Every structure is written in C-alpha cells, then in structure tokens.
Amino acid sequence: MTQRQNTPAPRNTADVVILGAGPAGLLLANLLHRNGVDCAVLERATRAHVQTRARAGFLAATTVRTLERHGLADGLHRRGHRHGTCEFRTDDGRFRLDYATLGRRDQHTVYPQQDLVTDLLTHYLDAGGRIHFETEALAVPDPHSTRPTVTVRDADGRPDHWQARYVAGCDGRHGAARRSLPPGTVRHHRDHGVSWLGLLAQAPPSLDAVGYALHPHGFAGHMARTPHVTRYYLQYERGTPADTWTEDRIWHELDTRMRTDDHGPLHHGPIAHRTVVDLESDVVQPLRHGSLLLAGDAASLISPSAAKGANLAVLEAELLAHALTDTLAHGDRGALDRYSAQALTHIWRAQDFSLWMIRLLHAEPGQPHGESFFHESLRRSRLASLRTSRTHQDWFAENYVGV
Template identity: 70%
Template sequence: MTNHQYFRRDQDSAEVVVLGAGVAGLTLANLLQAAGVECVVLERATRDHIQTRARAGFLAPGTVRALERHGLAEGLRRRGVPHGTCEFRTRSGAFRLDYRELGRREHHTVYPQQDLVTDLLAHYLAGGGEVRFETRAVSVDGADGARPTVTVRDAEGRPGRWSARYVAGCDGRHGAARDSLPPTARRHRRNHGVTWLGLLAEAPPSLDAVGYALHERGFAGHMARTPEITRYYLQCAPGTPADAWSEQRIWDELDRRMYAAELGPLRRGPVVQRSVIALESDVVEPLRHGSLLLAGDAASLLSPSGAKGANLAVLEAELLAGALVDDLVHGDPAPLEQYSRRCLEYIWRAQEFSHWMVQLLHAPSESENEASFEAALRDARIDSLRTSRTHQDWFAENYLGL
C-alpha cells in the first residue's frame, strides 16, 4: 500500500489512536489488541529508524515480569543477558556492589531497547495490528469531548485526520500530545546542568559490570550492550557538539577518567555513534486531559543516570491498557479516572532516585565555597555506599525497582 492510500478518506477512526511506536506505544498497542480493542499506531519515523536507534537496554525485573505476563518477552528471554553488578571508581580506588545479592536479590536483564521495540512491533503486526509509519501527528483537538481528532501529515506533507474515543500520547516530550495540552496542565522541570557525550563503540566490554567513574575532570560511564558493542558516557561542557572530540581524545579521556592506568586498560574500537545528552528531568501533571492520556516520555522525562525510562514506559503502558480495557470493554471508568494518580506515584519515586544518582555521579558546579561543601557530601555518599550494608540494600532496591 502506498502512502497516498493511507489518506484516502477525509477521516479515519479507531477506538484508541496511539501516538508513537516506541516502548510505551507498542506495549500499549499489543495489550489493547490482545483485549480486542481496536487501535492504530501513528509513528512519524520509518520502521527502519525505530528498529535501529540505539537506546538504553537495562530492563528491571518488574518490567521483564510484565512483558512475560502478556507474552511479549520471547526475544529478551532468548537473547537478554542477566546483569547484577556495579563498579564505582574514584580517586580512592574501586569497589563493587553485587546488587543481585542485595535488597530483593534481583537483577537487570540487558537487552538493547531497539531489539525490544523490534520484538513488540513484530508481535503487534503478526496479530493484525496497524502501524502508520512516516505519519506525523500535528495536533490533538477536541480532547474535552467524546471523539477527539488527530491531525496528521504523511511523508509528502499531505494532511489527514483520525478520530478516536481515546488518544494515547506516547510520542515523547516534543510530540503532538504534549503540544496539545491545555493551559491547565502543570509542567515540572529540572535542568541538572550536566551534559554527557553518549558513545557507542565497536569494542568488547572492558568490565563485567556497569562502570561509574567519578573523576575531577568529570563523570565517565561504561555499560555493556553486547559482546561486541559497549556504551560509554563522558561528561562534557554544555554546548559541546557531538563531533567535537576526536576518537583519540575520547579514548584518552575515558582511560584517564576510568583510572585505566591503575585499574586496567580499556578495550578500544571504532566509535560508531555519538550523541549529546543534556541531563534534564520533567513531569507533566495530570496525565489525563479528557480523552487524551500520556505515557512514556510524553508523561515524564528522566535523566538516564537511573536507568528508569524504558521501565517506566512499560509500567505506564500496562496501567493505561488495563484502564482503557476496563472502560471500553467492561464499562468501568473508575481505573481510567485513577490512571494519572497511580502513575505519578511511580514517576516521582523514579525521579527521586534518578536525581540522587545525578548528585552522586557529578561534581557540583556552584560557587567555590558551596562546591567544596557539596563535593564533601558526595564523598560521604560514596563512602556510605561502599561500607554500609543498609545503604547498599537501599541502593539495590531503588536501582532495580519503581
């Protein structure tokens, strides 16, 4: 079917129009489809793009259990890798937390997010689901009425419209769902004043752990993705372009900040992907505005330091799917009325831990006197995490949970 056929009618319709084919949108679409609720997914990117864009891949045990409950975990069970160790590196040396033996004694499953998206998409399409790629949602109108409409444009700029009983905004912080919120929506924002250079290297992991290095020159991070690919992060000055540093400088800086001279060299390879990540957090309240509901990054953005984004997306999608099914199939609107409150409780808990991680991993940037005080507090946090079993159990529970 060609793109111009997508817009052959003045207005298409579905019970639920899902904006965005990321983890939140595709999880939601799969659950709605399984319950017999008619839905369509509108995605502005191509299928190839959503299946290849590299994102974090640390899935919490609760996320894995949720996907298993709904028959969506076949791929990650076959190819996911259990992981349960962090290594913190400081000028005082390195120490490890085997968090699978702490707290609730659980572990992450490392599974690249693009692979999860590919699995979710394949499952949805195999069941007869409909996804309109290269279809950009422009606005959501009439959310305060019984049948909101979504104005869209195809890849050639031709307009179209969808009507729905509900619109699920899973299209990120810059998508049409957020842009269409009424003035009564509250937006909480926090700029952490920290920027990371995100790097994907064709190099085997140098650690059998997630590496967090705290250095006077800035933070550095090591996260294994596959036996051949490693994700690295380097703190850089705000405004630094992604291509500003040569590969030689990148590897030299990683060696320096990760104390390679003292703790062992890093395994190098070509840097195949770069991005600049400004650490910001935000939350929209409430998450329901009439017939428009938010989930995933459209509901809240977390800094990547706490590894919560994809996990929150699955949790929110499961809650939203259950509430929509109760309303549309069983005629019970009560769960949908509670959706925003329930999700926000999880979101703010995740935000609190992510904020704690930002403070733990990065040196303060305030005035000299305040900076020295904050730096001493950070040293105390690290020392407590190194020595206190109670603190370690708290870390494990929050690192893995929502």
C-alpha cells in the first residue's frame, strides 16, 4: 500500500481510483485517505454542480452514527434536525405514527444531500485528498487486471487514463463502472410501473410529519427539507415530460390529493425544481468483479419510496473502505469478497421494504378490475393493521429508519 508522504503521488496513478463524487464516493475517499491509502476521485461534473444537485434528505440513525464515528457529522449537527413522525391520509381519514417511539426508537435526521456532499468534500480536500472535477470516466477496459486502467476524458475534452490497483465504481447506474461489467454479470431489475413528479417548492413545510396521501388521483407525498423548502411528490403518468403541468395544476393536485379541505391548507410557493422519477429497482450481484468494486447506485438502484438510497450508499462506502484497507494494508485476500456478501444482505433487505412501501402507496398499474379490487382491498387491510397493531407499527418503524 502506498502511504501518504510529503512528495505528491504521480498525477495519474493511485492505489484506489474512485469514480463519482456522491455520498458513496466521497465517504469512501475520506475513510481511505485517513487510513493512509493513496486514492483519487474522478468526477465528471463541476464542483459547483456536485455541491448543488438536489437529492434525498432523510438520513437514517445508522448513517448519522457512521458519520459521527468518523468525525464527519459536524455540518448535520449544526444544520440538520431530527424527525420521527409520518402521517397517512386516505379515504378513511388520517393517522400518525410516531416512529421514533416505536421499534428500535430510532429517527431520521433531515439534512439535504447536497449539504452532506459539501461537508464530505470539504473534509476530504482539507485533509489533502485528490479529486479531479470535469473528468469523465469512460470505461474500465479490463476490470480483472491486477493493475486496471480507467480511460477518461479530461476537463479539456482530451483522452487520458488513470492506473490503479482497485477501481471503486460509485458513479451511478449509467456510469463507467456499470458499463465495464464483464459479460454474464447478473443484474436483477424490476420496473414498478409507477412514476413520480418530484418537486422542490420554495415554501415552508405544511406538516410536522412526512405526509403520505393515498388518493384516487394517485399518490402524493410531503417531505420537509429546510424551514423554507419542501419536497413534494406526485404520482405522474409515465412518459409525461416534467414541465407539462403548470404550477397552478401542480398545487391543485397537491391540495386535492393531500385532502386540504379536510386537513388544512398547504403553504404554496414557487416550484424551484422538478424532475420525473420512474420507480425502478435493480441490483448487481456480486459487487466485486476482479479489481472493480461497486457501491452506491452503481451497486443497486432503489426506489425513493422509503428514502434508502443515500443511506445504503453510506453503509456500503464504510464496508468497502474497511475491505480495501484490510486488503491493501494487511493482505487479507478475502476482504473484498466479504464486502460484496455483506453489502448485498443490507441491499436486499432495503429492497424488500421499498417494494412493500410501493405496494402500500400506489394502486396496481394496468390491472383488470377484479385484480385491482383485490389489490386495493389488501392496501386497505395493510393500512388498517398499521393504524391499530403495535406489532405491525414496531416492524414498520424498524424497517423505515433502518438499513
């Protein structure tokens, strides 16, 4: 393993080249750098874009503890806030679950992902870490090589390459790591047939809870982000561009589905950002392919229905950091295979709960009347059990907050 020295490492080599500067890539970089592992991060976007791209904002208790354990939680302790309640609104009325008092009594910390990314990036650069923005990884041509090469396009658009002992693919489902997987790699994929219009509104939260509204028009969701910004979701017809609906129509649908006539008005404000999210899940198995390791969305895509994506990314990054350190520092040849098995155990559990939430929140798309009635009856039964059964509530709380 190459130890950090006063003289800089050659520009285009590193023991570990990390693709992607999201939560997984940046946490991995921080942990490896602290452990004396020579690493470099390659990110195709600009630094400004990385620090402002809006993503999820609900951090699980295990994620917070991980960041605390490594001295990376200062920002979220200053600016994040705890959250432990969700509210369901249906034709049968509404009910609340104070999940912070149920199950393991854990709660979320609301902290926008772009703020977490900024924190991780600042820590990494302040410690002397290497990152190259506007450097797009194109491929890892031979991931089973003992010295794999990453072909890139640099900030000036010129071809270049990096050489490593290991490549950590944290660059998402469409990145170079996924594209470089060898033929025959097992990829489990499921399209849930549901789309959301994701919205960031410049308006204060209207509930002191995460709101889940089940309505004949489709699902609507309310998630606080900051005292002045709220995340909303609207179930949306597949294939419809994000800019099709006017702001007036968006707020009308939110008011209707959230049943504001019965439960109080929403705070309206300008829509600052909108995007269409097709609810899909997929998992690559295994997560190790020779010298190429996957983490974050490159390892598994999970629907946003249960806010697991960023939390899985943090968990996987810590596991991968331990495995790479054990491999490079201690010659533990089985560490990277154990990483794959351990991470997949958590991934499949999160996928299971995410699917449960999808089925709870949405009508079954494209089903004949009889089957649709069957599914709707099951949804009502699940909600009734969640409203009344302490055992069911404890199960929900443990899975809702945990990864």
